[in-house]
Amino acid sequence: MNETAAPRTGLTRQIAERGNSVRFDDLQARVKTIATHSILDFVGLSIASANLPLIKALIAEALDQGGREESSAVGSFTRLPAAWAASVNAGAGHVLAYDDVNMVIPGHATAVAWPSSLALAEISDASGRHVLEAYVAGFETTCVLGELLEPSHYDMGFHASGTLGAFGAAMSASRMLQLDIDTTAQALSVAATMASGLKGAFGTMLKPFQVARATGNGVLAARLAKRGLGGRDDLIEREQGFAVTHSKSALPLELPRSETGSYMLQTLYKYHAACYLAHSPIEGAALARQRPGFDPDLVQAVTVTVNPMAGKVCNIDRPKTDPEVGYSIRTLVAMSLLKMGVTRPDDLKVSRVAEGNVLPLADRVTIAFDPSLPDTASRVHLRTDRGDFEIATDVGNPEEDLSKQERQITNKVRLLAEPAIGPVKTSQLIERVLNLPDLASLRPIAEALRPST
Structure with a gap:
């Protein structure tokens, strides 16, 4: 042939x-x-x-x-x-x-x-x-x-x-x-x-x-x-x-x-009510929050590294409307570090973001880009008063267990x-x-x- x-x-x-x-x-x-x-x-x-x-x-x-x-x-x-x-x-x-x-x-x-x-x-x-x-x-x-x-x-x-x-x-x-x-x-x-x-x-x-x-x-x-x-x-x-x-x-x-x-x-x-390209950073922040002795008040800076595609899709700096919250990695990472749920659609409200320490913490989040990362992956690097650490996650693998x-x-x-x-x-x-x-x-x-x- x-x-x-x-x-x-x-x-x-x-x-x-x-x-x-x-x-x-x-x-x-x-x-x-x-x-x-x-x-x-x-x-x-x-x-x-x-x-x-x-x-x-x-x-x-x-x-x-x-x-x-x-x-x-x-x-x-x-x-x-x-x-x-x-x-x-x-x-x-x-x-x-x-x-x-x-x-x-x-x-x-x-x-x-x-x-x-x-x-x-x-x-x-x-x-x-x-x-x-x-x-x-x-x-x-x-x-x-x-x-x-x-x-x-x-x-x-x-x-x-x-x-x-x-x-x-x-x-x-x-x-x-x-x-x-x-x-x-x-x-x-x-x-x-x-x-x-x-x-x-x-x-x-x-x-x-x-x-x-x-x-x-x-x-x-x-x-x-x-x-x-x-x-x-x-x-x-x-x-x-x-x-x-x-x-x-x-x-x-x-x-x-x-x-x-x-x-x-x-x-x-999706199990977070946000853009899927933000899910890996959300998960990374959640894992950081689970570390023994973690205190968001001690966070000096956060660097979230993602594929450049995320920068064109969900990199809104300061959300001004409710729909924009789901397209702001900075905001979503801050909310996750603060243990504020992002699972229910009502969680992603500008009025909720304005409460507490979300915006001050979001201002300490920097977005960086690495073309070698899959679209569904991220690295969340935290600098805290107790030292630095980094968490890498990838949410691009389908669930094997269908039950x-x-x-x-x-x-x-x-x-x-x-x-x-x-x-x-x-x-x-x-x-x-x-x-x-x-x-x-x-x-x-x-x-x-x-x-x-």
Whole structure:
């Protein structure tokens, strides 16, 4: 076989083919389990965020525009058009910056793949297996585009969850609509014309808004492709297409594959309500705090060394708004050293940061950069009245024990959802999501998102 021969099809069609080939029975058992964990995590976050300003604004705009009542959305008593419902649910699950992350993107694949799958599942009354196939297909699509275009895409300032996420949402929607490969390729090209997102919006409500619109646009792209809209089946790789205008990476002829067999296996979960690039410094500070005799009042200076990527994402000096707190390594390290929780979304408030010794300690924190460090690693060096010490951590390794992971995510979901819907409904929702492949219909999950009358 000639290894240098051109592939039978271009990258856009290869992505369409791969997404259409996802079958439930072929998925690794571990992939199926992680998929339900990610969906459960996201559903809990969506419910907790139903009354936040972004979600209220999206719902109000959707209701003003009108349209067919198709799909359930958190915070909305009535169903919304599917693209709007997908946008609302995506924004709700991502607005707290607490959803799962995959560093291949780097970003949030569940945030686009799940809401787009769910919105269309409610219309067709699809089974859990069908939805899981669509979700995994969209998740893998978002990740493989990350492998194709990163790191330059992200380094150029693009918010990958918003840009690449539009393709993932389009793939999930295409699978839910049972589009063939030709039409799916057109859907991906339609999505390419709408894919957008800027890292300059981080620390504001525009960040989750970008994810919301990417998801809704993905649903729209698939539905329009089904109606015949298209014109290109190579808009990712062609000259003046998406890849060359959004990345400096050289494109391969063949679509890459995850070394583990599925990008889903590289999923990481957040147990701090902050940017994932700040998690390692938070953990390092927590370990420092646990040293015998540690006293934050004796800290003279702290140097946090991270990969330069963190400097472009979560290096806000003095947060002025609540969302900015989760993107300020200095502030988060100070809070962790002071044993102030950063686990609940309500922990990250400017008013809370202003209390006590957070700001004086944060002023003693310096951020340094080391390109050799993984994006998920850090070194926290403390100079104290009792001497110097340094702690290195890396939060880039997925949990091996899936039973432990399920307990952690279940506890997190209870923490998030019970104040909104109560313990009984939360328990029912947890059971349904964890057993999603066995469900004949996803309507009970979708309907649980809407507020009770």
